[in-house]
Amino acid sequence: MELKTKVSAEDGKHDLVITREFDLPVELVFRAFTEPELIEQWMGNKVLNFEAKKYGSWHFEKTDDKGNVVFAADGVIHEFIPNKKMTRTFEMYNTPFGVQLEVTEFEPLTEDTSRINIHTIYESIAQRDQVLKLPFTQGINWAHNQLEKFMSKFK
């Protein structure tokens, strides 16, 4: 089966490309990326600020059940062309990942389908690879925690 979401990250380069085809008109995909109440629903973050315009700024945050901030990121929008393109910077708080430049292109395929192309450029190859490994590391940690829980029954 053809994968709907593709990630291409060539060895030894400091960028990556995510592509995805949607069973949605391009206008709806663009809205999902640029309207705070919609962003919150699919990204799972709180949107503290999102100025949908050139030179606008944005700020996302995610808290756990106890109200601790587990994720925060912000940046500035450099290019904003409705239904076509958004270029912005992206910086995660308290991480060594640096500032990323994110160029998202929205492309209609038919009246009811569309594609997005997110090109992310990192400051270095090492930073890109660290970001790529993030969910992998979390997955492994999770597996370890589960294993620990299971084994503790035999203590």
Next chain:
Amino acid sequence: MNLRRDVFQAIADPTRRAILLLVASQSLTAGAIAANFDTARPTVSKHLQILTECELLQQEQTGREIHYHINAKKMKEVADFIEPFRQMWDERFNKLEALMKNYKPKK
């Protein structure tokens, strides 16, 4: 419970890892797999179901018996560290798609 299965969830369980190791060398029926564990047969069936849903195992009908064999392609995906990153975005985008379908103009 019909949550979408995650391959990491699949390999997080020690019994399931043992099943994968067992089936890696030869394809086996559910009965033959269960015979290797002290666990109750329905528990083993549940593990087999999860591994099959994650596509780590594949079922093959041979006559009246169903043999389980390992899906090497999926196992390779697990080994590929980019895959969890791709899955994370895939899940987000699936959510986006489901959400925005509510905003589609009725025809």
